[in-house]
Amino acid sequence: MEQKDLLYIMGSIRPHDEIKRNDACFRAGFLGSKIQEQPYSAQEMQLLESGLVKSLPVYDRFLNRKEKHIAEIERATDYFAKLNKTPKYIHEVAARIAGEYSLVQGRKSPTKINKPEMAKKVSENIEYSSPETYFNHDSLYLGAEQSTAAVLNEKGRRNACEPKIVPISMQLMHREWNETYKFQAITQTPSSSAPEVNTGERFTEKLTSRSVSQIFEAAAYTSTCHEGFTTFLTLTFDKDQRLAIFGGMTDGEASKTMGAHHPIQYKRNMVTKTAKANEKKVMDPICNIAGPYSTIPSDENPYPRVLNRNGEIAGEYCSLEFKPKKEFTLEKTLETTMGKEVSRFLDSAKKLYHRGWTADHSIQIDKESDVKYCDLKRVKVGGHTKPSDFGPTQELSDFHYIWVAESPANEAGESNPHVHILLRWQVEPPLFSAWAKRLEKIWGHGFAKLERIRKPQAAGSYIIKAVGYAAKGQNADQGLIKGNRYNISKCSRAPAWECIASFDADNMTAIIKELGYKLEQWKRPIKKQVEKIHKQKAQTIVAKSIAKKQNKPEDVLKKLQSRIIRLEKQAEKLNKTMKSRGVHVSSENKFCITFEGESAKEQIDKFIFWAAGARGWPMNCRDLDLSDVKNEADVFYQDSFIRFQDKRAYWKAILQDRKPIYERDVNEVSDCWAAYIDYTQQQSMLM
Known part of the structure; x- marks a missing residue:
């Protein structure tokens, strides 16, 4: 009770x-x-x-x-309150600045609000139209001033095994192949919060944002350092292969002709032989099961006992404690994945690329009539090796590729698996038909379509658009796939970022978000012009298609085509203008800012110097002593930092200031009543 x-x-x-x-x-x-x-x-x-x-x-x-x-909760609460307590001088400074910049210096009738009414108003649920009303850069500045990041356990104490550093750091990174610098927030995961081990089969429904960024980076790296991809290849699957992918099944008609080969087999699970310290592990299964007499060492029996000196009974026996739970495992011999089939195709294509091949025909043009015809002469095509200053070498050249798989549903609701591949491999136009025929034969599971890439510089965006995945990360029903969804060759992968220096984060996330707002305000009018141009281009394309159906003269079609080309160049010019700033930062991503271009090194130096002086970033470097640079930045941006603090205090005072209530004059009240009486009299006359 x-x-x-x-x-x-x-x-x-x-x-x-x-x-x-x-x-x-x-x-x-x-x-x-x-x-x-x-x-x-x-x-x-x-x-x-x-x-x-x-x-x-x-x-x-x-x-x-x-x-x-x-008692433990109260102790932890007191510890966090002490750790994140705002210093007294900050309250005094804010109160003084709020009084100086207050919009209402003196009221004729100060409003009194009862405490229960205030509590009632505060307790009401407020629904904001956007999360930016709370998670803006000003709130991030305030949070950095009032709190300190630390790795704590549940009871508010620091673990003895954890490093004595702040878990969030800002790392200055550099990428040499395109001279790009990045300032990114990195979170150090505590040893007590290790991620779980991935087990079981892998299923994915779409490409992740990280996968898209890796594909873009690989395409940009190949374009910058290896002249880009030149061929776009699409591989499809026939009926039998689709059944093998989706569950290792087979058609009823095909099962009649399989003979002794059955699509299902049973594998016996047994323990493998254990090896000594300096011996190579032997994977032969031990099929004999025995009781305590076993030559397999274990924790309970490190030195196994033999029954006789001749070793007749002491064979390769498995102890009962090591017996597998399931004696047999069901295996589907026909089961495969899209990744396995693409890997098989690329391995064969790589050998063809290095060793060379023979074309069984070529497409020639008759000199007299300019008509194409098929020449059935066999043509030998050599392999690819790395060139040198003295000619070809025996070293095999790199085989660049990127592939992405998808399995969307067709109009009938059935899965339509196919693979898009980018290759840096091209042949002469007369041999293109024979080359496509040879690659389709290597694939052997359906139709293969090859296309030349006109702009190798834009190959990354080409494959992303092909799989229906926008750059912002929105999915376009890519389907469920088992195993790998994409892969990039080792030679095509962009080199990793190199960390130059590491700093304490403090209020750097707020600084990045503030710059993201400013850059978006600068880009907004340019983006509006680009959108307007795209609408005009779409209207022109529709007008051209209508003109074709109405059999308009050729001059009209050429004018419309020239307008489309002109609008494309205008949009491309505006996009280059936005990229000319050499800075990539967004208000939605407050953890990273990137500088690229020839002046990237100068820009990152100016940014760090400005953040330390004009925004009060402490600039605590974990690798170098930069106290002299910090002092110089404080002196150089002293006036700017004071203006920044005054502006924040001014807007904070405006937000916290209550709406004044003014007393109405007697004449004003009488005028209002007179107007009201006149209005009522006119309404009564109308009635």
């Missing part, structure tokens, strides 16, 4: 104050045992079970202390 229940029951015959004064029976546990409600220690529980406490008075049974979990 709780106290509120007692007050409810006894309230009908006695006042509440008398019940509270005379509730000795309730507090002593007469109406309900209090001992079981208190979490006692092991020693106290032993005393209670032994019966020693029964001989003591009732009021000595209770220790009058707080519960253990409540």
Whole structure:
């Protein structure tokens, strides 16, 4: 029984104050045992079970202390409040600046608001139209001033095994192949929060944003350092291969001609032979199962016992404790994945690329009539090796590729698996038909379509558009796929970022978000012009298609085509203007800012110097001593930093200032009443 229940029951015959004064029976546990409600220690529980406490008075049974979990919560709360407590001088400075910049210096009738009304207004649920109303750069600045990041355990104490550094750091990274610098926030995962190990089969429904960025980077790296991809290849799957991909099945007609080969087999699970420290592991299974007499060492039996000296019985036996739970495993011989089939095709294509091949025909043009015809002469095409200053070498050249798989549903609702591949491999136009025929034969599972890429520089965006995946990360029903969804050759992967220096984060996320707002404001009018141009281009394309259907003259079609080309060049010019800043930062991503171009090194130096001086970033470097640079930045941007603080305090005072209530003049009230009387009289006359 709780106290509120007692007050409810006894309230009908006695006042509440008398019940509270005379509730000795309730507090002593007469109406309900209090001992079981208190979490006692092991020693106290032993005393209670032994019966020693029964001989003591009732009021000595209770220790009058707080519960253990409540005491731990209060201790942790006090620790965090002490750690994140705002210094007193910050409140004093904010109050002084708010008074100086207040919009209402003196009111004729100061408004009094009762405390219950204020509490009621604050407790109401407020629904914001956008998360930016709260998670803006000003709130990030305030959070950096009031809190300190640290790795703590559940009880508010730092683990002894954790490093004595702030878990969030800003790392200055450099990429040499395109001279790009990046300032990115990195979170150090505590050792107690290690990620779980990936087990089981892998299924994916779409490309992740990280996968898209890796594809773009690989395409940009290949374009910059290896002249880009030149061929776009699409591979499809026939009916039998689709059944093998989706569950290792086979068609009823095909199963009749399989003969002794069955699509299902059973594999016996057995323990493999263990190897010594300096021996190579042997994977032969041990098929014999025995009891305690085993030559396989274990924790319980490190030195196995043999039955006789000749070793006749002491064979390769598996102890019963190591016996697998399942004796047999079901295997589908026909089951495969899209990744396995693409890997097989690329391995064969790579050998063809290095060794060379023979074209069984070529497409020639008749010199007299300019008509194409098929020449059935066989043509030998050599392999590819790395060139040198003295001619070809024996070293094989790199085989660049990127492939992405998808399996969207068709109009009938069936899965349509296919693969898009980018290759850096091209042949002469007369041999293109024979080359496509040879690659389709290597694939052997359906139709293969080859296309020349006109702009190798834009190959990355070409494959992303082909799989229906926008750059912003929106999915276009790519289908469920088992195994790998994409892959990039080792030679085509962009080199990793190199970390130059590491800094404490502090308020750097707020600085990046502020710059993201400013850059978006600068880009907004340019983006509006680009959108307008795209609309005009779409209208022109529709007008051209209508003109074709109406059999308009050729001059009209050429004018429309020239307008489309002109609009494309205008949009491309505006996009180059936006990229000319050499800075990539967004208000949606407050953890990274990137500088690219020839002046990237100068821009990153200016940014760090400005952030340290004009925004108060402490610039605590973990690798170098940059205190002299910090002092120089503080002196150089002293006036700018003071203006920044005053502006923040000014807008904060405006947001916190209550709306003034002005007293109305007697003449103003009389004028309002006169206007109201005139209006009512006119309405009555109209009625």
